[in-house]
Amino acid sequence: MNNIQLMLRASIAAALIGVSAHSLANTASDTAFVGISTTEAPRITQTVDNDHVVTIPKTHLAIVDLASSSSPLDGSVAMSHMQLVLKPSAARQAAMEALITKQHDPKSVQFDHWLTPQQFGDSFGVVDGDVAAVTAWLASQGFTVNSVYPNKAQIDFSGTVAQVNHAFHTQENIYTIDNVKHLANAGDISVPVALQSVIAGVMGLHDSQPRPLVKKPQIAQWDASKKAFVPKVDATATTAPKGIGQAISAHGVRGLVPNDMATMYGINTIRNNGVTGKGITIAVVEEYPMVATDWTNFVNEFNLAKYGGTFQQFNPAPPSGVTNCLDPDVVLAPFKGTPFYNPDFLETVLDAEWATAIAPGANIEVAVCSSYTAGLGATSTNFFGGTFIAATNLINGSTRPDVISASYGFGEHAVDSASKTAIDLMWAQADAEGISVFVSSGDSGTNPSYNGSVINGLRSPTDLSALDANAFASSPHDTGVGGTDLADVLDGTTSQYFAPTPSVVGGSALSYVPEIPWNESCGNGVAAKAAGYSSVLAFCQVYLKHDPDGFYATSEAGSGGPSSTDAKPAWQRQVYNAARDQSRDLPDVALFAASYGGYTWVIVCTNAFPCAPGFTTQMELVGGTSLSSPMFAGIQALMDQGLQARGLPVDQGNAAPTLYALAAQEYGGSSGLTPSSLAACNADNGAKGTAGCVFHNVTRGSNSTQCVSLFNFLQVTNCYNYGSVNYLGLFTNATIGLTSADTSPTSYGAGNKAYGAQPGWSFTSGLGSVNATNLLIAWRAFDDASPAPTSTP
Known part of the structure; x- marks a missing residue:
């Protein structure tokens, strides 16, 4: 019989009182990262050249491709509190995961020993030298750096549309999508090659929102x-x-x-x-x-x-x-x-x-x-x-x-x-x-x-x-x-x-x-x-x-x-x-x-x-x-x-x-x-x-729920079509189906x-x-x- 079943046989009242044989500290002040090293040198070692850039994939939203119209956003428009997202090195990412695993392991001395934001940033964020290099580059592009977070994984900064277009080699536009106007960058952004190892992208270049x-x-x-x-x-x-x-x-x-x-x-x-x-x-x-x-x-x-x-x-x-x-x-x-x-x-x-x-x-x-x-x-x-x-x-x-x-x-x-x-x-x-x-x-x-x-x-x-x-x-x-x-x-x-x-x-x-x-x-x-x-x-x-x-x-x-x-x-x-x-x-x-x-x-x-x-x-x-x-x-x-x-x-x-x-x-x-x-x-x-x-x-x-393909060129995959539908009276060539684990299902069942x-x-x-x-x-x-x-x- 396992431990849970044994415990459940005990009196609930007895289980809800008493004191544990020991108590663990709930802070990281006395915690050493046993067997985990996070020391590293700066990764930005080249001179930053604004003409030598690299594109960061998937940093614009594909939904803008469906816009019925678009127009450039005026360059003087303010863009406040964007977040420059920094990415830790692979070594620090691995060290972070290793420590968190130990924090959840009852057999580890790191169990339930938690960090402060500063400790997290010092151990697993981008090193100070790289943060300084990135903030200096933002300032050189005319941006205002509002704050560097303690996690050393994001920088809050502000500027204008013109500065964004120039620094990140993109174009901020106003798009009309489903009769609603949206702000978005037209394409993926680019950053200087010297900075690519530490920059994941920018949050705040579009206004699409979750529900x-x-x-x-x-x-x-x-x-x-x-x-x-x-x-x-x-x-x-x-x-x-x-x-x-x-x-x-x-x-x-x-x-x-x-x-x-x-x-x-x-x-x-x-x-x-x-x-x-x-x-x-x-x-x-x-x-x-x-x-x-x-x-x-x-x-x-x-x-x-x-x-x-x-x-x-x-x-x-x-x-x-x-x-x-x-x-x-x-x-x-x-x-x-x-x-x-x-x-x-x-x-x-x-x-x-x-x-x-x-x-x-x-x-x-x-x-x-x-x-x-x-x-x-x-x-x-x-x-x-x-x-x-x-x-x-x-x-x-x-x-x-x-x-x-x-x-x-x-x-x-x-x-x-x-x-x-x-x-x-x-x-x-x-x-x-x-x-x-x-x-x-x-x-x-x-x-x-x-x-x-x-x-x-x-x-x-x-x-x-x-x-x-x-x-x-x-x-x-x-x-x-x-x-x-x-x-x-x-x-x-x-x-x-x-x-x-x-x-x-x-x-x-x-x-x-x-x-x-x-x-x-x-x-x-x-x-x-x-x-x-x-x-x-x-x-x-x-x-x-x-x-x-x-x-x-x-x-x-x-x-x-x-x-x-x-x-x-x-x-x-x-x-x-x-x-x-x-x-x-x-x-x-x-x-x-x-x-x-x-x-x-x-x-x-x-x-x-x-x-x-x-x-x-x-x-x-x-x-x-x-x-x-x-x-x-x-x-x-x-x-x-x-x-x-x-x-x-x-x-x-x-x-x-x-x-x-x-x-x-x-x-x-x-x-x-x-x-x-x-x-x-x-x-x-x-x-x-x-x-x-x-x-x-x-x-x-x-x-498994219903799914609809609206146009011949907009066929939803993983959808088993069981009939045709005049969807909402607007899409006469639509089909309706049920979601399937198969990419192109020919049948539907358990x-x-x-x-x-x-x-x-x-x-x-x-x-x-x-x-x-x-x-x-x-x-x-x-x-x-x-x-x-x-x-x-």
């Missing part, structure tokens, strides 16, 4: 007679064809409250023992603000204020130099009274409130930086705009959070190389500092670039694959969080898992509820079976018959897939059914996100629709993997406090290595015999069957759909969801295996 991974909300009114929420009907909306969204009925929809999640995910036991996230700081990184009283309304309405959590919304400044984090309220003030002005961004509200829902004792920080500059349109910072700036400023600051949640995303194929390099370095730095980072995997099935729409190839016209991974989540140094759906509605088992009359504060969930992958398309095999169809293809043909214009075609589903840029970390190989590829794969774990047919949502309290006692007013219901990520950040806050209570280090760095190590004990490894707990921990076993499990293994369904759930790990839901109480017990056992500290590491 928040949140579903369009539902406004609904509680109906006591129906014991459900009745959605507000949009009089302008087209009536849905028969058979679509059949899960919604005259009985209304379900709105989950915080106590529902606490019940479903095994949080109540440790909460009753005082584990509420108290003393742990969770930062949600955002680009638009919320009204602070929303959070107060939420905690008061759902009886969470008693746990003592705090809320703060602020604009994190860079460590030094001119601020690059603008307050959205100030920037957008001139637009008050117009539709453009929104002081209460739904994404931000969802993140802050539902991190608190899981960890009501935690300190919530809404770190928000504007991605808009008046007069120019969207920001000139980088692809991930204010979200990236907020995160990097936090990670490089003197006071850093314990946990970060980010709910934004876009596919790797549609992100420039400089932005991807900077994102991966940022999350690696967070990991080395002990910060646990959680990122939503995406809301559009196998390609996260199409949130709220259908995969059609337009986001990345040079790579038309229906398969992609969220660039913001695919670093091996964050934990990607996917989305699940509750299976009770499609299974017809609701009475087993939910009380007939919900409590306003307590909710209605009775226990853990079996989960399936969140998938709102006709590719949902569980829905097809529930509707009486023999296959999803037959189900989709019925959709097409009733919806010949593809108006209700969708790719909304929890995202997952292999990275095309990041290699698979060793810890991801160690669990049963891990993908046999060389790629970093998403997601790692999953929690409830949304439901087929739009039946189940969560409640948020917003400025426009505040929560009232007894739900006497209209409420706002929301979903998406933007919900899943902050909830798992809340679970991590519980882990951190629970570990600290036993004298173990409070910060854990990236959670994924530990999660996979624990899952390997429960599901089995990549080879050898599988333990009986693999079958026992199947999510379909429900509450009683999985009571002793750390993970709920999601094994039914898929995140063997090639992208992707199917399976025992162990899967692209649909990673390791599955968790029981927080059992996870804490197992995590303590894992961390307690570490060696006692010595005076000389």
Whole structure:
């Protein structure tokens, strides 16, 4: 019997008290990098010649090639707070990875010994001589150097369009794409050959932005007679064809409250023992603000204020130099009274409130930086705009959070190389500092670039694959969080898992509820079976018959897939059914996100629709993997406090290595015999069957969704076409299909759909969801295996 099973046999009450035999230091002040050398000479050894340049590939966005028109941007236009991305040497990159591996190894003396931003920069950033050479070159080109970050991996600088065009041998243009004007560089940038070894590129040469991974909300009114929420009907909306969204009925929809999640995910036991996230700081990184009283309304309405959590919304400044984090309220003030002005961004509200829902004792920080500059349109910072700036400023600051949640995303194929390099370095730095980072995997099935729409190839016209991974989540140094759906509605088992009359504060969930992958398309095999169809293809043909214009075609589903840029970390190989590829794969774990047919949502309290006692007013219901990520950040806050209570280090760095190590004990490894707990921990076993499990293994369904090819020259690959469609009445020669693992599929089924759930790990839901109480017990056992500290590491 393995250690986890032994621990789970112990009394939960006993497991939640006591002190560890030893306590490890949580700083790097007394840590030596045993066996790791990071000393190196400067790599810039030639004289910088501005006429002798080299092009950096993939530093412009291919989507500009689809622009209907373009015009040069005036040379006098200011471009503020661009980020010059520096790349460490291969030796320092390898040393960084080696140290982080040791920081996560309970048998290493480096275990849980975290760095400061300065230590990270001195050891793994670009050496001072090279930084000086690059900053001198920027100044010689007329730029203003605002600050060099402590990580020595990015330089914040400002200038004009003319200076950018000249220094980087490109052309900044205004493009019209889908009737919207965008700023972007026309081609890849070039830099002097002497600098190429240390410059990865520039963030901020275009204004393309990721989408928040949140579903369009539902406004609904509680109906006591129906014991459900009745959605507000949009009089302008087209009536849905028969058979679509059949899960919604005259009985209304379900709105989950915080106590529902606490019940479903095994949080109540440790909460009753005082584990509420108290003393742990969770930062949600955002680009638009919320009204602070929303959070107060939420905690008061759902009886969470008693746990003592705090809320703060602020604009994190860079460590030094001119601020690059603008307050959205100030920037957008001139637009008050117009539709453009929104002081209460739904994404931000969802993140802050539902991190608190899981960890009501935690300190919530809404770190928000504007991605808009008046007069120019969207920001000139980088692809991930204010979200990236907020995160990097936090990670490089003197006071850093314990946990970060980010709910934004876009596919790797549609992100420039400089932005991807900077994102991966940022999350690696967070990991080395002990910060646990959680990122939503995406809301559009196998390609996260199409949130709220259908995969059609337009986001990345040079790579038309229906398969992609969220660039913001695919670093091996964050934990990607996917989305699940509750299976009770499609299974017809609701009475087993939910009380007939919900409590306003307590909710209605009775226990853990079996989960399936969140998938709102006709590719949902569980829905097809529930509707009486023999296959999803037959189900989709019925959709097409009733919806010949593809108006209700969708790719909304929890995202997952292999990275095309990041290699698979060793810890991801160690669990049963891990993908046999060389790629970093998403997601790692999953929690409830949304439901087929739009039946189940969560409640948020917003400025426009505040929560009232007894739900006497209209409420706002929301979903998406933007919900899943902050909830798992809340679970991590519980882990951190629970570990600290036993004298173990409070910060854990990236959670994924530990999660996979624990899952390997429960599901089995990549080879050898599988333990009986693999079958026992199947999510379909429900509450009683999985009571002793750390993970709920999601094994039914898929995140294979619909995909559309719009033109003869824009044929989406990895899409099995099952019919023709007059898409939205605009594209008469379009075809519609389902996403497939095959590049050019000639059939569709269990063997090639992208992707199917399976025992162990899967692209649909990673390791599955968790029981927080059992996870804490197992995590303590894992961390307690570490060696006692010595005076000389």
